[in-house]
Amino acid sequence: MRLSSTNFASGELLVELRRDASVPLYRQLEIGIRDRIRQGLLRTGTVMPATRALAADLGLSRGVVVEAYQQLVAEGYLVSWTGGYTQVAPTVASSPVAQQKTAAGGPPRIDFRYSKPDVSRFPRAAWLRSIRKVLNETPNSSLAYLDGRGSTELREALADYLNRVRGTSARPENMLICSGFAQGSRLLLDVLAAAGYRRLAVEDPSDNEVREVAIKAGLETVGVPVSDTGLDVAALERSGADVVLVTAAHQFPTGAVASARTRAALIAWATAHDALIIEDDYDAEYRYDRDPIGAMQGLAPESVVYAGTASKTLAPGLRLGWLILPSRLVEPTSVAKVNDDRGSPVLDQLTFADFVARGEFDRHLRRMRPRYRQLRDTLVGRLAEQIPDLVPIGVSAGLHVMTWLPPDLTEVAVADAAAEQGVGIYGLAPYWVTKNGPGGLVFGYGGLTEPAIIEGVDLLANAIASLRRQ
């Protein structure tokens, strides 16, 4: 490879790629370019070859090159300019000192942040088949404004799917399509506040964002402890809450699965107090070791709001979510949806409907389950080897595991030390509701590769070892 501080001519950037390797091509290309930048072989200000030209030189599709560049832009190694050219970033000097500074200040190279599914496996070809069918066949009237619940086709397809796979009791009339759980929960909590609900109980620990939404809606929030069998229903009883939000199938962040007893007690509580359960079934499609447990909604459809999303199964960028609502909440929630944004975009809805109805969603999940299980096994195995005092819990499902921290380590110290190694790792602190609980770490693995997980755990082990030497 010749190096230049000005433009490349065709054929000037050569990266060795192994076609049969398990590492995807874009990732190999990305690693190759990153290493050359780090080693000073590609200097600051160097204009990178056009994606089309480099793709032709290396015998790749252009998308592979775009993907690699984009990742390096996101990491700060490259900058892309509106004129359409890409440069080695001025801030990435090739000296080791400056490099380390960048690693600590910029986004982590290996990021265990939760909520990143593997979008590289998004079923692009199948999705295109569905949208082609929709554009060929959908009647014009579908392109006008929708009813607030969403397109009939999608509500029918999802009701069939959820009843079959999640054991819900959904009817198309009781379903509402929304822009992910973010919008769905906001609309729902607004409707509940207007309907006279006052106090929302949330799991402690649990996702913090929805609490802010609840407070904005005018609801009090109260934390109720979770154990490895799910929510403490006796504590819920004492809390005076009239609505509770649970992640019963796979608690976030602890990964606990609510026992049959907990589930029955929750429904008994709702029935006795005329209270409502919101069941956030955010990642239940990914379950690895045991049979899936049906949604609670199927047991008590008039006491449970079921919430699901395509963000964890397909891609967050789709912004597709759904609610199954008790009859009395259908009308006000649909009105709230219409007032909010006049309904979700229709082509996406019809495409997803076709995708689900043709069994592509099932096929996609069947393909992804063993892959995620493999990532989980890699993570759990490497942790056991390298950092045996971090013991993963909640491993049976989902796209993350959690570990408690030994008492000599704090979340902040571990996260800072990991960041210096280029690893993003996150503590439990934001998730505690009532008061800070014991320290712990959440490992999201869905968007990572096996080599990245292994390297990430090894670097984390180094970070922890260096902390313990101090």
Place this chain on the structure above:
Amino acid sequence: MRLSSTNFASGELLVELRRDASVPLYRQLEIGIRDRIRQGLLRTGTVMPATRALAADLGLSRGVVVEAYQQLVAEGYLVSWTGGYTQVAPTVASSPVAQQKTAAGGPPRIDFRYSKPDVSRFPRAAWLRSIRKVLNETPNSSLAYLDGRGSTELREALADYLNRVRGTSARPENMLICSGFAQGSRLLLDVLAAAGYRRLAVEDPSDNEVREVAIKAGLETVGVPVSDTGLDVAALERSGADVVLVTAAHQFPTGAVASARTRAALIAWATAHDALIIEDDYDAEYRYDRDPIGAMQGLAPESVVYAGTASKTLAPGLRLGWLILPSRLVEPTSVAKVNDDRGSPVLDQLTFADFVARGEFDRHLRRMRPRYRQLRDTLVGRLAEQIPDLVPIGVSAGLHVMTWLPPDLTEVAVADAAAEQGVGIYGLAPYWVTKNGPGGLVFGYGGLTEPAIIEGVDLLANAIASLRRQ
């Protein structure tokens, strides 16, 4: 055509179609089937042929049949069942009495309701080309969660387009993509209320929905009169407002175009009072008789929020809108967007970006402009012939015209009499802010055909004549 009260065998439903006619095939099929139902030739409960079979029999694409069925389902002539079959509706008896009752109670057969562009001209093939390109080329990282302003590609493409066509002064960094004006205005008004703005002036008359949103955001609203040269800026000055919402390019509903003097006075007002102008440029792409007038935003980018939408140009079901924001509002509005729904769906954004960047949006508008002008000419001409005392105003742009009502007619009486003829026509009453003004009618024509406009005006003439005979 043989008739049956059970299933059709192949080839049993024959509708004569003229391939060279100006009336689209789906509409011919729809009319043919509707007439047969009305005449009692297709009886209640008759199971219609499967769309695929009928399409094959008639040599049509299936989409044409689906479209015709869907329209008849919407009108209540057919019912479609989840099993996939379609029946002649039980409520549509073939006697004229029952038929008339349906016409009066159900949705109008010819509907002049505003806000319906001609979605039958949605550029499906070009849209499919763009989404195919996106699915082939977009990097995986685009499918993950977005930044709150929307995808860079779309902000770049729209900034170029708007600067070129609307004379705006947009930079990609100052643009925000939202789910139509509904969401955009809601987020913006929330941000303004939080930033200390107190009083929103709106045009009187004007669209009523945004006033409710403003009130919910905690803003006072005050109406300021409009004349045929736009907003009365002296009255705005007296109103004590610190933000004003204007539809300067084509006022809704009067159709007035703000004069150069009004526009200069508005900007002087904003500058003098450190106040803000929201410029809702909802239909400016359709301008027929005069040169387009550039957006005010281009004159004072730090005093004007520009709002645009694809709902009127492509299809409302896309839910694509955009704001060009003064620098100080970019950050809070982006945060509000992220909190609201984590960003708009990404595939639609990237598809629209490609569609705009490749010039398809310009081509679509060039195709639609003469069509809408023709519809407008038909409407204006037929009104002059049939109801000469309804004089259209605000005809130079957009997808609607308005007429004032002679003093012997009220909006309610005209709307009721028209509804009995199967015609939907709508008064100004909801649009008055301060107090009820004179009576008037708003004619949306974008989603209608020429024959429908002619028939609609003729039926409205009958309705008015019968009112005057009473």
